Amino acid sequence: MIEVSLAPDGTGYPLPTEVDNAKERETLLKITEEQRKLGRKIVVVQGLGFVGCVMAAVVADATDEDGNPYYYVHGHQRPSKRSYWKVPMINSGVPPVNSSDPEIPQIFKRTVIEKKNFRATSEEFVYSLADIVVVDIQLDATKPSFGEAEKGYCDLLAFREGIRTLGERIRPNCLVMVETTVPPGTCEKVVKPILEEEFTKRGIDIALHPPLIAHSYERVMPGANYVASIRDFWRVYSGVNPESAELCREFLSNVLNVKEYPLTQLDNTNASELAKTMENTYRAVNIALTLEWARYAEQIGVDLFKVREAIRKRKGTHDNMCRPSLGVGGYCLTKDPVLANWAMQTLFEINDFLEMAIRSVNINDTMPLHTIDIIKKEIPALRDVKVAVLGVSYLENVADTRHSPSKTLVEFLRKEFALVYTHDPYVEVWPELEDAKVEKDLNSVLPQADVVIFAVGHNQYKHLDPAEVVAMCQGTKPLIVDCSNFLNDEVINKYKQLGCKVRGVGKGHII
Amino acid sequence: MIEVSLAPDGTGYPLPTEVDNAKERETLLKITEEQRKLGRKIVVVQGLGFVGCVMAAVVADATDEDGNPYYYVHGHQRPSKRSYWKVPMINSGVPPVNSSDPEIPQIFKRTVIEKKNFRATSEEFVYSLADIVVVDIQLDATKPSFGEAEKGYCDLLAFREGIRTLGERIRPNCLVMVETTVPPGTCEKVVKPILEEEFTKRGIDIALHPPLIAHSYERVMPGANYVASIRDFWRVYSGVNPESAELCREFLSNVLNVKEYPLTQLDNTNASELAKTMENTYRAVNIALTLEWARYAEQIGVDLFKVREAIRKRKGTHDNMCRPSLGVGGYCLTKDPVLANWAMQTLFEINDFLEMAIRSVNINDTMPLHTIDIIKKEIPALRDVKVAVLGVSYLENVADTRHSPSKTLVEFLRKEFALVYTHDPYVEVWPELEDAKVEKDLNSVLPQADVVIFAVGHNQYKHLDPAEVVAMCQGTKPLIVDCSNFLNDEVINKYKQLGCKVRGVGKGHII
Known part of the structure; x- marks a missing residue:
């Protein structure tokens, strides 16, 4: 053969x-x-x-x-x-x-x-x-x-x-x-x-x-x-x-x-190998920091993304500041801190621990659970709740699904017995979650949706008209969850006028 | 009266x-x-x-x-x-x-x-x-x-x-x-x-x-x-x-x-109050990250400061990267993360914890102890060891001693019964450590010094000739400790030629 x-x-x-x-x-x-x-x-x-x-x-x-x-x-x-x-x-x-x-x-x-x-x-x-x-x-x-x-x-x-x-x-x-x-x-x-x-x-x-x-x-x-x-x-x-x-x-x-x-x-x-892993750890740590402040902002009526823009005005000292989102994916930020910590302890036999590095990976890996927490504040029991996840790649406007946070999101929603439908305009196959059917047509995921999660900030989603989205849901007034700060206040208000609740990572000002 | x-x-x-x-x-x-x-x-x-x-x-x-x-x-x-x-x-x-x-x-x-x-x-x-x-x-x-x-x-x-x-x-x-x-x-x-x-x-x-x-x-x-x-x-x-x-x-x-x-x-x-504390927390977290990588670099022959410069070439995403040093002082980075965490738990009664923020303060506050570890690797018992601390302000070329890491350094050296002498060209009084006499003349602190710590990167120290420093020590070949990456490789080699060991925070390549 x-x-x-x-x-x-x-x-x-x-x-x-x-x-x-x-x-x-x-x-x-x-x-x-x-x-x-x-x-x-x-x-x-x-x-x-x-x-x-x-x-x-x-x-x-x-x-x-x-x-x-x-x-x-x-x-x-x-x-x-x-x-x-x-x-x-x-x-x-x-x-x-x-x-x-x-x-x-x-x-x-x-x-x-x-x-x-x-x-x-x-x-x-x-x-x-x-x-x-x-x-x-x-x-x-x-x-x-x-x-x-x-x-x-x-x-x-x-x-x-x-x-x-x-x-x-x-x-x-x-x-x-x-x-x-x-x-x-x-x-x-x-x-x-x-x-x-x-x-x-x-x-x-x-x-x-x-x-x-x-x-x-x-x-x-x-x-x-x-x-x-x-x-x-x-x-x-x-x-x-x-x-x-x-x-x-x-x-x-x-x-x-x-x-x-x-x-x-x-x-x-050693120096250039260290540089690469440190470079990515630097970003992993900066992203991890934003999640805890996003949770904070959500509860005190603050839009963390506007705060971030105010801070980033300080060029050269503060403009690298990252933003919170559904979570962190891709091939680098999810693994490089781990490589560095493992090498220190194993290849070099140094009795130490890269605390900030490793904690940041843990915060980032579990970040998608915060989006589920946001949903559960509105819908405490997710059994048989229909959830449409828009975007499964790890980055906006690319097809790359490696270590996508959407995978964690889908898996943990399923653990709550939610009915999860996934959509992505770029992704042909999702090798990391092969049993998830990634739809190309919003009409395949939105009808009767109770929750619509804007998981990844693909351009296509940015141009969606709220009235159109709600119409495709065919009667439900879904909870809208923005994980990537791409629903601006005007769009959010349109959803609200259509009878939808809107929530978002780091977006306390809309509650 | x-x-x-x-x-x-x-x-x-x-x-x-x-x-x-x-x-x-x-x-x-x-x-x-x-x-x-x-x-x-x-x-x-x-x-x-x-x-x-x-x-x-x-x-x-x-x-x-x-x-x-x-x-x-x-x-x-x-x-x-x-x-x-x-x-x-x-x-x-x-x-x-x-x-x-x-x-x-x-x-x-x-x-x-x-x-x-x-x-x-x-x-x-x-x-x-x-x-x-x-x-x-x-x-x-x-x-x-x-x-x-x-x-x-x-x-x-x-x-x-x-x-x-x-x-x-x-x-x-x-x-x-x-x-x-x-x-x-x-x-x-x-x-x-x-x-x-x-x-x-x-x-x-x-x-x-x-x-x-x-x-x-x-x-x-x-x-x-x-x-x-x-x-x-x-x-x-x-x-x-x-x-x-x-x-x-x-x-x-x-x-x-x-x-x-x-x-x-x-x-x-709430938003602008949050912004201020987050802005400073952002830096506190970035500095904390550098310390664990400095310890790593020291043990694998790497100059972390050169690594940092290589990483910072990526403008806009990586050029905010801070550097390790003796520690973190001043009025902002040492307290603002604490204000934010306390307010969340107390003013807002939110049951959460700013993990990255608070851990970074702990790492930064205890950072001066790492310099003592560096010394103790060479001189395990510090009792009656004469240590000259050059620089007690919290920042180079200023007189400001608020929350200076040199205070922690001096206090913990004293706990080891070291004989600590302090020098600073800018500081007139050190209100936070009133019993420490801050000398203006290096001849008052260097004679017979066993250890010379370049704690703060004041310009005056940068221009010191190694031969002059060693001569002022009057016979000792002191251990030189560079906490602020201002001894370049040429100066370090001069100290070595004069019979001094040189160590430094994040400077593994000189060992």
């Missing part, structure tokens, strides 16, 4: 056979030889996930002053049923990610089809051809208990395996640039020993050829500036030795818009 | 007698009559502390387009032994505050001596003459137990008395603008009921003449821009009713540089 990898659009791609792989190795050798003759260095991006696939395209897209590409890029993805489809999809010039950024389809078409210097493969042999490997293996934190991030840990098994593959394959002078957000200490305490061990096994003298390892983290944002958030943004980098740092600097300078966004070098890889 | 109020310079001022007061009332009446004839409104500033005395001068200094002052300003200070000296001092044209801001002596001289529209008094009769009263009564939080800010409370007794005085004296159409940082809810739940009660006692119909109360908080910073931080900065305001808000807006528009720094109105006084 041939195993098949299913793409999100339903197309099945058979996994490669040994015969295919042998042929692929020849192809890889041939391409690489040709490209070297053109004076191009060979970059392999390890892992074609959310960051890796776009980073690979950005690297391929980079050219010198005469418009010649610096690099030929091989994207490597393991031939798993879950992910192999990305290889043939990329090689047809189609991006394997859904995005509102118009640059995404353009850059894939340009590099894969036109410039022909970006190609995906599932054959590990490719690493033996690389001058530079960019590591973009996914790495998550596991939080075994809801609201107890202090118990969170990082399972490095797959990451270690990926690095071992490099150790077995790469040439000694190949730069390994880790781009994955890793627990601080990973380059020194995980990557370096594995590469040294494998080099030694292969008879490479690591005193003469110490592994070349650098760390440089991305600051990718999904949405309309996805590509620019990689290419046109500030970067931090570091190396385990001066040669690694210098090779990394040279690589990033070729690939990124360093004229407008100069690079920042840090002293060692 | 005549009671005398002693100024910081040692001059004694006898407190006024009943005869003096009777004469003063005549003077006040006469001045006010003359000033009204000039078309000026009468402003009384209640409380001539750190904010009040400079606010009074700023109000007096404000003129219309033709250069005519809008207001005549009476500053009122109660005739206590502790504070009365401010009245005669101001009336001689001399500011009652110590500051590096050159505008401070100028604005007092200009308004008191030249324009003659600012005068101080201790006679409460003055309130009956006011069109506007600006309330600048000092209000502190009491934290009965070190490191347990959750037990903190606000004693409103003196504040209530001050407001009652207004209720007994002011004309019904006088605007009371509260500028003091107060617990959220104070204008509605404290000021308004007291004024209503006193108005009613005086036979004023509060249905016809509801008290006019506004709230507008200052954002004063001590240091070189003291006056500008009042006059040339963004302001938030609110009123208990539309008339109060409008009078407040008009007043602030006359007095402040609202062209460059437009006003922000909030819906009600």
